[in-house]
Amino acid sequence: MPFRTAVKRLASLASATALSIALLIPTGPAQADAGFRNWIASFRATAIQSGVSGAVYDAAFRNIKDPDLEVLEKARFQPEFTAPAWDYFDNRVHEQSIANGQAMARKWKPWLDKIEARFGVDRYILLAIWSMESNYGEMLKRDDVMRNVIRSLATLGYGDKKRSKFARTQLVAALKILQTGDIDESHLQGSWAGAMGHTQFIPTSYQAYAVDFDGNGRRDIWTSVPDALATAANLLKKNGWQAGKTWGYEVSLPDGKMPGGSMSLSKWQSIGVARASGKPFRNGADRAELKLPGGRQGPAFLVTRNFSVIKRYNNADKYAFAVGLLADQIAGYGTLVNDWKRPFTKLSFAEKQELQQRLADHGYYSGNFDGKIGQASKDAIMAYQAKVGLTPDGHPSMEVLKTLRQR
Structure with a gap:
């Protein structure tokens, strides 16, 4: 089953000391990196015992020397979705x-x-x-979202106790994907948790359901839309789609x-x-x-x-x-x-983009004008509402937009 988690807001780590504790390393980043490299060296035997060749393992980790700290931040700061x-x-x-x-x-x-x-x-x-x-593949073009799957999963396997077992299993599966030749290490990109391609499959789900539908000899959910959609269809069919x-x-x-x-x-x-x-x-x-x-x-x-x-x-x-x-x-x-019962007048998608633009013009918002009202947009709305004397509820309402248009 593809792994997909709603991440609403990231918080930065309080200090290098806090990071060291989280990584179970007693001092600073230099030693943390050394610990990570030692972990990579020790995990090699596990991967080989699971059927990964030493050559594939070494090639996958050739340019990976330190953990991806942003992955650990995203893993730690995931508020429960209660909206x-x-x-x-x-x-x-x-x-x-x-x-x-x-x-x-x-x-x-x-x-x-x-x-x-x-x-x-x-x-x-x-x-x-x-x-x-x-978002129909648009997310795959974003450097702030996509990252090296091997590095992400190794980081989680090494530094995240809660996800360590999951990450190690997925890491072995990702290495086996490289071994099949479906994708090379330079293009094995995914989310911080290792979800990959247009339809966001974790490595074990890719192994179970991936399909070479365009017939080019590779099950390529990263660049082949037919392969990605057929892989999603295969998952649904095998799980009982009527x-x-x-x-x-x-x-x-x-x-x-x-x-x-x-x-x-x-x-x-x-x-x-x-x-x-x-x-x-x-x-x-x-x-x-x-x-x-x-x-x-x-x-x-x-x-x-x-x-x-x-x-x-x-x-x-x-x-x-x-x-x-x-x-x-x-x-x-x-x-x-x-329709859903909202405590405000709903905006159209274009109006939500306008809302973000106007909040930015007033110095309250610095994100993308993408029409998606995430935590950064809600924080900006609340700050503006408090400033102008409106109830600071964070709702993307016509009432807020009209006030912004008047200023």
């Missing part, structure tokens, strides 16, 4: 991600036709996963308490649950479960087997909902009938 549902979905299902998905559907149609025919996985689900994982069926339906609920658990769509309908669009359910015998990701006041959904299969990619309901909702909108099925 409301709308906050998560607004940053992922929006006009830009939909338009880009539709453009990619046209651009890659011949390949998507073939992938869909072979694996039976809906193309729009694959496009939505591609958007969620790497071809020709949906992930779920937005529904309207009758008054009163709803039962839990899984029932057939026909049974749900018999107790007053209906599609929010007014259309009939397809495949009434299919079983579904009721989910209310935003509470009873937000949109309600009946989710089917394919929803659970999406969660094999990332085991979180919000992730699976974002993939499903984005896929539906890329396919042209329209927006939600009952």
Whole structure:
């Protein structure tokens, strides 16, 4: 299962001493580097015992002399995600991600036709996963995001107690990927935790599901979009994707308490649950479960087997909902009938970019004008709200934007 973690804000280490403690090294960076090099030397035997050749190991570590300290920072500072549902979905299902998905559907149609025919996985689900994982490959172009997978995993294996076992397993798998010749060490790039390529597979998942779909002899999820999308489709198929069926339906609920658990769509309908669009359910015998990701006041959904299969990619309901909702909108099925309940007036994607630009003009924000309201944007909004006498809630609202436009 691809490893994918929401990192909202990084904090810097308090001092070199704190870093030394975290690395289990008693003094400064020079000794920390020596300790890391000793770890690399000692791990060589483990890798060889696991089937990695000494030559591959030595080549992979030829230019790696010290740990990636930013990887350790990102690993340590990951606040639990407790934001409301709308906050998560607004940053992922929006006009830009939909338009880009539709453009990619046209651009890659011949390949998507073939992938869909072979694996039976809906193309729009694959496009939505591609958007969620790497913004249709744009993330792979960012030097501030992509890093050497071998160095990242060695850093975690050496310096992060919580992830050490995971990282060492992934490091051996990454070395075996190099050994197959699918990619060379100079191009084995990924996230800080080792997730790789357009569709962000960790090395062990790559080994289990990677596909050479373009037929060039290499399973290249880094530069081959067909390989990356086919690999994602292979994961879903092998985990039980039901071809020709949906992930779920937005529904309207009758008054009163709803039962839990899984029932057939026909049974749900018999107790007053209906599609929010007014259309009939397809495949009434299919079983579904009721989910209310935003509470009873937000949109309600009946989710089917394919929803659970999406969660094999990332085991979180919000992730699976974002993939499903984005896929539906890329396919042209329209927006939600009952939108998320926000305590403010929602901005369009372009208006959120304008908000970031205006906050920067006023000296509150120094990040990218990407329309994604992360922690840096929220901090800037709160600082501005406090300055002008608004409630400092950090919401990207029309009310804040209008105030900025007037100044």
